[in-house]
Amino acid sequence: MDLETAKNRIEYLKEIIDQHNYFYYVKDDPQITDQEYDQLMRELIQLEEQFPMLQTPDSPSQRVGGEPLPYFEKVEHQIPMLSLGNSFNAEELRDFDRRVRQGISGQPRYVCELKIDGLAISVRYENGVFVQGSTRGDGSIGEDITQNLKTIRSLPLRLKQPLSLEVRGEAFMPRKAFERLNRIRAEKGEQLFANPRNVAAGSLRQLDPKLAAERSLDVFIYGIGFIDGVEVESHSQGLALLGDLGFKINPEMRSFDDIEAVIQFVEGWTEKRSQLPYDIDGMVVKVDSYAQQQELGFTAKSPRWATAYKFPAEEAITRLEGIEVSVGRTGAVTPTALLQPVSLAGTTVKRASLHNEDMIREKGLMIGDHVIVKKAGDIIPEVVGVLVERRTGEEIPFSMPNDCPECGSELVRLEEEVALRCINPACPAHIREGMIHFVSRGAMNIEGLGEKVITQLFNHQLIKNVADIYFLNRDELLQLERMGAKSVDNLLEAIEKSKENSLEKLLFGLGIRLVGAKAAKTLSQTFLHLDHLAAASEEELMGIDEIGPKMAHSIAAYFRNEEFLQTIERLREAGVNFEYKGPRLEDIASDSPFAGKSVVLTGTLEKMSRKEAQAEIEARGGKVVGSVSAKTDLVVAGDSAGSKLKKAQELQIKVINEEEFLELLG
Numbered sequence: 001m002d003l004e005t006a007k008n009r010i011e012y013l014k015e016i017i018d019q020h021n022y023f024y025y026v027k028d029d030p031q032i033t034d035q036e037y038d039q040l041m042r043e044l045i046q047l048e049e050q051f052p053m054l055q056t057p058d059s060p061s062q063r064v065g066g067e068p069l070p071y072f073e074k075v076e077h078q079i080p081m082l083s084l085g086n087s088f089n090a091e092e093l094r095d096f097d098r099r100v101r102q103g104i105s106g107q108p109r110y111v112c113e114l115k116i117d118g119l120a121i122s123v124r125y126e127n128g129v130f131v132q133g134s135t136r137g138d139g140s141i142g143e144d145i146t147q148n149l150k151t152i153r154s155l156p157l158r159l160k161q162p163l164s165l166e167v168r169g170e171a172f173m174p175r176k177a178f179e180r181l182n183r184i185r186a187e188k189g190e191q192l193f194a195n196p197r198n199v200a201a202g203s204l205r206q207l208d209p210k211l212a213a214e215r216s217l218d219v220f221i222y223g224i225g226f227i228d229g230v231e232v233e234s235h236s237q238g239l240a241l242l243g244d245l246g247f248k249i250n251p252e253m254r255s256f257d258d259i260e261a262v263i264q265f266v267e268g269w270t271e272k273r274s275q276l277p278y279d280i281d282g283m284v285v286k287v288d289s290y291a292q293q294q295e296l297g298f299t300a301k302s303p304r305w306a307t308a309y310k311f312p313a314e315e316a317i318t319r320l321e322g323i324e325v326s327v328g329r330t331g332a333v334t335p336t337a338l339l340q341p342v343s344l345a346g347t348t349v350k351r352a353s354l355h356n357e358d359m360i361r362e363k364g365l366m367i368g369d370h371v372i373v374k375k376a377g378d379i380i381p382e383v384v385g386v387l388v389e390r391r392t393g394e395e396i397p398f399s400m401p402n403d404c405p406e407c408g409s410e411l412v413r414l415e416e417e418v419a420l421r422c423i424n425p426a427c428p429a430h431i432r433e434g435m436i437h438f439v440s441r442g443a444m445n446i447e448g449l450g451e452k453v454i455t456q457l458f459n460h461q462l463i464k465n466v467a468d469i470y471f472l473n474r475d476e477l478l479q480l481e482r483m484g485a486k487s488v489d490n491l492l493e494a495i496e497k498s499k500e501n502s503l504e505k506l507l508f509g510l511g512i513r514l515v516g517a518k519a520a521k522t523l524s525q526t527f528l529h530l531d532h533l534a535a536a537s538e539e540e541l542m543g544i545d546e547i548g549p550k551m552a553h554s555i556a557a558y559f560r561n562e563e564f565l566q567t568i569e570r571l572r573e574a575g576v577n578f579e580y581k582g583p584r585l586e587d588i589a590s591d592s593p594f595a596g597k598s599v600v601l602t603g604t605l606e607k608m609s610r611k612e613a614q615a616e617i618e619a620r621g622g623k624v625v626g627s628v629s630a631k632t633d634l635v636v637a638g639d640s641a642g643s644k645l646k647k648a649q650e651l652q653i654k655v656i657n658e659e660e661f662l663e664l665l666g
Contacts, residue, residue, distance in 0.1 A: 006051045010059075013044040014158075017060040021153050026248040058129045058157040062150055072143035072207070074447075075134035077122055078166060078611070079225040082139055083301060084284065084308040090263045093285065096307045097259035103304065104292045105630060110262050111235050111255045114269065115282040115308055116220055118172030119201040123149065123221075128162035130155070135204070138441035148204045151213035156246040166225035167242065173200040174278050177216035194347045196279055218278070221247040228610060231602065231642045233627060234288045255288060266309045273311065282310040291627035315374040316349070317387065318342035322367055323354065323398050327406050327429030329437050329511055332419040335360060335400065337371070337383050344375055352381035356418050357400045364388070366395035404429070425563060431465060432458045434511045438466040442517055443509030444498045448491040456480050466509070467570030469495060499574065502581035503530060506571075512558045514551040521582075522546055523555075530568065530578040534559040593664045594622030597633040600648070603641030605658050616665055628653065636661045 001009070017040055024030045024037075041060065048055040055061070087093050100108050120136040133149035134142035149155060152171065173181075173196040181199065182192045193199050203215040224238045232238045236255055243249045252269075256262050266283040273280050287293050287305040296304040322338040335354040342349050352373050354360055363386055365371070372385040400420055404411055409424035422430070435454050439446040449469070457463045462476050472495070477488040507530070508520035515523070526544055527533040533555070541552035558564055572578065599622050601610050608616075613636065614624040628635060628647045635648040635655045648655050656664070 001047075001050075003051065003054075006047055007054055010044065010047050010051070010054050013040055013047070014056075014059055017041060017044065018156070018158060021060065022156070022246055024153075026154050026246070057131075060157065062157070072145065072205070075122075075132065075137075075142050075144045077134070077137075077140060077142060077225070080139050081120060081122060081136045081142070081168065081225075082298065082303060084306050085299075085302045087285075087307045087309045088312075090267070093263055093266070093307070093309060094259055096285070097262075100287055100292075100296065100305065103296045104287075105295065106289075106292065107257065108292060109255055109257050109288040110259070111239075111253060111286045111288045112262055112265050113222060113253045113284045113286070114250055114276075114280045115284050116170040116172050116222075116250070117197045117279040117281040118170040119197070119204055121145070121149065121169050121171050121204075121219070122166060122225060123155065123169065124166045125159055126164050128159040128164075130157045138445070141441070141445065143205070145204050147209040148206065148212040149219075151209060152217050152219050154248045155219050159245045161245055163227060163230060163245065165227035165230075167221050167247065168223045168225055169219050169221035169247075171200055171204055171217055171219045172196065172278050173203070173215060174218055176277065177218075181215065198347075219248060220250045222250070222284075229604065231644055233290055233643065235286055235290070235293075236288050270311050280311075282308050284308050289627075291629040294625045294627050295629060295631060314344055315372055315384070316342045316344045317370055317372055318349075320365065320367055320369045320371050320383070323360070323365075325401060325405055327404060327422050327427060327433070329430060329433035330513055331422040331424075331427065331430055333400070333404070333411060333422060334419070337365075337373075339371075339373065342373065344373060344381065349373060349375075349381045352383050354383055357420060358418050360398060360400075366391075366397050368392075368395035425561070428458070435463065435466050435469070437511050438509040439469070440509075444501055444505055446491075446498050447494040448487065449494065453480065453483075453491075465567050465570075467567045467574060470499070470571065470574035470576060499576045501577060503528070503577070503579055504582070506530070506576065506578070507533070510558075510564075513554045515555065519546065519551065524580040525582065528580045534565075534568070592620040592622075594620040594634075597622045598625050598631055599623065600625055600628050600632050600635045600644055601638075602635060602644040603638030605636075605638040605661075607658060607662060613661070620665075 017037075020030070020032055020037055020040075044059070045061050048059065048061055085096075087096055097108075121133055122136070122142065123133045124131055130150070131146075132144065133146045133155075134144050136142055149171070150157065155169075175196060178193070178196040178199060185192055199215065200217055203212045203217060206212055221242050222239075223235065224232065224242065230241065232241060236253075239249050239253060254265055256265065262285055266285070269280070269283060285307050287296065293303070293305040298304060319340040320337055321340055324336045324338055325333050326336065327333055335357065337352040337354050339350055339352055354365070363383070365383070365386055368391075370387040370390040371383050372387070373381055374384050375381055400411075402411060403409065404422040404424065404427060406429035407422065407424050407427040409422055409427065411420040411422055413420055424430070432455060435458065436451050438444055439449040439454065446469070454463075457472070457480070460479065462472065463469055472492070474488055474492065477483055477491060478485070483491075502524065504517070504521040504524040507515065507524055508517050522544060523533055527536065536556075538549075538552045538556045541547050541555055542549055547555075594617050599617050601613055601624060605613055617624050625632065628644045628651065630651060632648065632651075632653050635644065635653055636658070637645045637648075637655050638658050645655065
């Protein structure tokens with residue numbers, strides 16, 4: 001067979017195999033027998049082996065899993081993957097509806113979807129070809145799991161149209177695949193897996209793609225992150241488009257105009273969820289219209305136009321064998337229940353939250369009690385009640401310690417606070433937990449420097465504060481358990497890379513009391529340099545939006561503490577960046593034609609990509625939104641502009657072409 005004939009045959013085989021994959025894995029409607037499918041696949045693999053130059057990344061043959069990876073690369077999401085706010089009952093859904101109606105013009109329509117209990121993923125296609133897949137990570141940065149996702153046969157490697165887009169979905173393990181896997185492990189005498197979700201997440205985070213290929217994972221795509229060249233005006237319209245492109249969309253999606261109909265629908269699934277061939281842990285309710293979503297906007301952590309309704313938590317009865325107290329990075333002393341192991345929502349629970357001393361007192365907990373444990377939001381185990389009638393008289397009362405269990409200092413209860421607190425700044429728990437927070441994803445994001453490694457370093461007295469991390473050397477790290485040469489080299493590289501983080505990451509990592517990630521970003525945008533923030537008075541700090549008197553006092557007190565100032569100087573000596581690297585407020589000219597304006601980009605621009613145009617607008621103080629509404633100030637219309645242009649004209653919103661846009665940019 002000559003090269004041209006082989007090329008044509010390979011293209012035909014790829015197309016026909018993709019078609020049968022779609023019918024089998026997406027539509028659950030196989031068109032040929034397994035033997036016929038295997039014959040087509042064998043022929044394709046043989047031809048690609050004979051003509052390796054004709055093998056492409058989107059070939060169905062690439063789903064079997066490639067060579068093991070040394071590590072996962074980081075991926076920055078073009079559009080952040082935000083988490084959703086939660087609702088736990090009908091009244092909270094009604095509250096969500098009230099907030100939505102107060103924030104939009106017109107009436108909302110809601111889309112309800114099953115909340116698949118799996119691993120959130122983001123998948124990018126260029127000209128219709130799958131090029132990259134990643135985990136959610138911290139919402140901004142995930143891990144590249146492209147090779148593992150290629151092994152999921154319901155995820156298309158080539159779309160039915162040559163579009164460039166990023167989609168969001170949930171990878172999961174069907175119940176039958178999970179049961180089959182556990183049967184095999186039982187036959188081998190291996191430990192059984194606790195639940196399908198853990199297996200799915202663990203499989204996709206395996207460095208060997210062949211293992212992921214063996215796990216029979218599946219995926220539902222539930223949304224569009226971004227898309228080029230196509231106008232989409234609603235979530236339901238977007239789902240229909242995704243289905244047309246060849247993605248597997250959950251068939252149980254429904255839409256409603258009334259929140260009471262939404263409540264009836266989600267409560268019905270509370271009872272029916274056990275009938276599904278996969279696990280769900282709730283329902284997702286979204287405002288359908290993209291224009292209304294844009295009106296509602298976002299909080300720092302989640303969209304205002306969506307909520308996750310969590311099913312009532314499963315409960316179990318077990319015995320309280322003891323209560324352990326621990327000290328967090330802010331000095332708060334938290335009690336934790338030590339339980340007789342019990343199975344709950346697919347996992348074995350041995351510990352549960354008790355929150356604080358008042359909760360123990362209110363519930364009348366005694367060591368030895370039989371207690372009711374549930375999973376709060378199907379995540380964190382919590383003790384919710386005591387079975388007093390089962391007491392034998394041998395139960396032991398519990399009281400919180402007077403002294404810190406870590407450093408022996410007297411514990412105090414600050415004004416207006418429930419928690420007991422250790423206020424000794426030299427407390428080992430403060431320092432250790434503070435360092436764990438410093439290296440976490442939301443802060444300095446030092447890969448490989450997790451809780452266990454930090455604890456080892458601290459216990460070996462190799463680090464005493466966060467600045468010491470930047471003075472670690474290779475020989476010291478090689479002393480640690482399970483730290484080989486390659487791991488150490490990767491860790492040192494990650495530490496070095498973290499020096500380049502923008503100021504808000506460092507500021508959040510320092511763990512200043514009451515300063516969260518959003519406040520850290522606001523402070524960084526305002527002061528631009530850590531030294532400027534350190535010199536600010538409480539009055540200056542309170543002049544900033546969202547910075548109240550308590551937070552201002554906490555910040556000012558931090559920068560008056562000599563020990564903290566010494567740490568900052570050591571960080572400076574190590575070369576850690578103290579400057580804010582994002583868009584600066586003073587760079588946004590007040591006379592910019594885009595300052596404070598809501599801008600929609602539509603159609604195709606010749607001189608720049610849409611992403612470049614968005615960056616130019618935002619650098620001049622504008623905000624690019626996805627849909628035209630009454631609140632839109634300006635529409636930039638390129639070639640082949642469609643429904644957005646028409647709607648802008650109907651609403652009499654100012655429209656400019658690309659040439660006029662470039663003139664405004666200067």
